Amino acid sequence: MASTLFKQVLHTDSRPHPWPLYAELRKEPVSLQDDGTYVVSGYDEVSALLRDPRISSDGGKAAPDSRIGANAPAPGTAPVFLARDNPAHDQLRGMAQRHFGPPARPGFVESLRPMVEELIRDRIDHLTGCTEFDLVSEFSYPIPVRVACHLLGVPPEDADTLGPLGEESVAGPEFLVDPRDPQAAAAKNHAQQELATYFVAHIERLREKPGQDMLSRMIHDDGPGSPMSLPELLGTATMLFVGGHETTVNLITNSMLLLLRNPEQLARLQADPSLADGAIEETLRLEPSVHLRPRVAVDDITLGDHTIPKGSSVILALAAANRDPRRFPDPDTFDITRPDTSHLSFGAGIHFCFGAGLGRLEGQIAVRELTQRLVNPRLSQDPPPYRPMPDLRGPSALRIAVDDVRPA
Template sequence: MTSTSTLLKQLLHTDSRPNPWPLYADLRAEPVSLQDDGTYVVSGYDEVSALLRDPRVSADPGYAAPGSRIGARAMAPRTAPAFLVRDNPEHDRLRGLVQRHFGPPARPGFVEGLRPMVEELIRDHIDGLVGRTEFDLVSELAFPVPVSVACHLLGIPPEDAERLGPLAEETVATPEFRVDPYDPESAATSSHAQEELTAYFVAHIQRLRENPGPDILSSMIHDDGPDGPMTLPELLSTCQLLFIGGHETTVNLITNSMLLLLRHPEQLARLQADPSLAAGVVEETLRLEPSVHLRPRIAVDDIHIGEHTIPKGASVILALAAANRDPRRFPDPDTFDITRPDTAHLSFGGGLHFCFGAPLGRMEGQIAVRELTRRLVNPRVLQDSPPYRPLPDLRGPSALRLAVDEVRPT
């Protein structure tokens, strides 16, 4: 058997971005593998699913051992930790303060109420393609639509999105997913982007403090509920999380969905014949070509799993993308089937940290693929394989150039 001890570094290298799947298959040969830098990579479905829900596994990088892969993240400059990287009780307190303004139980219809706006945004962006026979799906729709939704939620002027997008890209390039997590040049770039993003949101929060709007950030700033208002550092970390998480993954979801459909014309034809299959497209895309490939965790106690004992303080990488193609869990796991009856993927995580924005991301993805495949006549990919973003954990094309015979009017 080929050694698995260097596979993580190979995965993190940009050369692996177009086709990481053979490396994930090699990892699954040993579902829990110790890497040569002391990191444990977990790639089997059952193992990843169990650790996502295990209280002995923490999302807080502060627990990482000094000098470890995730220890590099603990050293990186940042605002107060968002609930994404907190454990209970702080996780539930902060997440609850946001949930009161975003969804059930306080606002059960909030996300669904965004549907008309999302439909209009997508329709308008496709309208802008009428008369063209070639375009880049990422820059014309897959990026601007989720960014516009995130700006709407946070009261951000739409014209600021162009400035904030590149900063968000640099900020999410976290050190644990670099080949060298302690690379000083990458750390400096990320730190500078974080400083600029923080400065923007400090000013933005102050504007909304003085002139609140109907957005959820204004509601959080002025929340006088029983748990009290968030502090400024908590507001900063939360609004950055919602802005970045609210568009980065959805850009990939829309782009990956369309790329899979165009690579599988028989599945595209099924969707065009039955637009209700859009939900199946999104779920199968999330399984087969997920937006999020890797999640970092830290063992806060010794954990016995399989033939390994992950020691307390060890860095743990949960390979969601590998688990989603585990043949022990899914029949024909490398096949794209939009009517697959069981798509219980792990792409939104699980347990305490199940993705906060999953309902909104699903809705945006479903509307986008339904409308694109309805209105694009004979769409095809001009460059396959397309160029990919450099991030290994948030994997998706940086551009997807398409050709069409025409774009149908609304």
């Protein structure tokens, strides 16, 4: 039964409303699928595995014929730190971290606030005079992709070309009903190759003429462990570009979707803009950008009555865990003043989301400004159309009607 449920979760028909399926999955928090994959859906179980050194993020350690093995890195490539275990993970992540956050640059993310605020206000200004618009194409997408470009020294005019490639490059076959779909694998490989071609040339440009951006700093870093090799720079740059905007597009869109579906919560935020932080945390819990994460067991792991054998593919269902009634009271209720929103949407342990602080910053400013400036916003379509993949779940469009747009 659990195996059938998980296949339903993966099916595109379930994208608008997967929550009843997740609720059924949680009745067996660790469930074995008919292809040998283990799906883990309970909060305590997912939280434990995110921190367990016996679980690996390296798809190359999965059996070639397994669900995770279907998306293993190509031989000879340098995997990103997101797909490495220690000590390699900490070494590569540390080289990137010293150009992004503490201890080397403790105030860097906060220093981006004026730039993000200006971008957001400018995009809302462009909505002046509109009575209906698509939030995704007009707002949720342009903001984070341009922030990601700013971080990496990418010219803003290249954003429209690179953005769609980013979406295709993370469409992992391991989250398809048929993980061996050749068309899906070919599309993903093509997008990854196109991104790699772009960033190889971009890295060389920054070698010759560095800027003040994060990628220039990584290229010219002479600190411990540096310099990164070209494959490491390439992997880190593409990961930061894709990860720096894909999930934030969903976060902004999902937050507005929830607020418009819950007018009493929208009214509270409109009356008190300081509740924007709580609105984003509750969105991350209730409608996370990332639903599923792949892992590989590198040792036998016992969770309750289940033992996951060494070598098994494991899917961590973050979205199911975030609504576990064993952890959260009224877990399906959207409450922007919820006192405890200890969600798992950014992961945990060594792989805690690298850009969590920046994603939160963009989301908080976005919902605060949108809810203050849009007059009588309402959904024109519900449910909206969704992007096809179940792991990075979010609307592909969100049409909103308004009476007016207030000036900044």
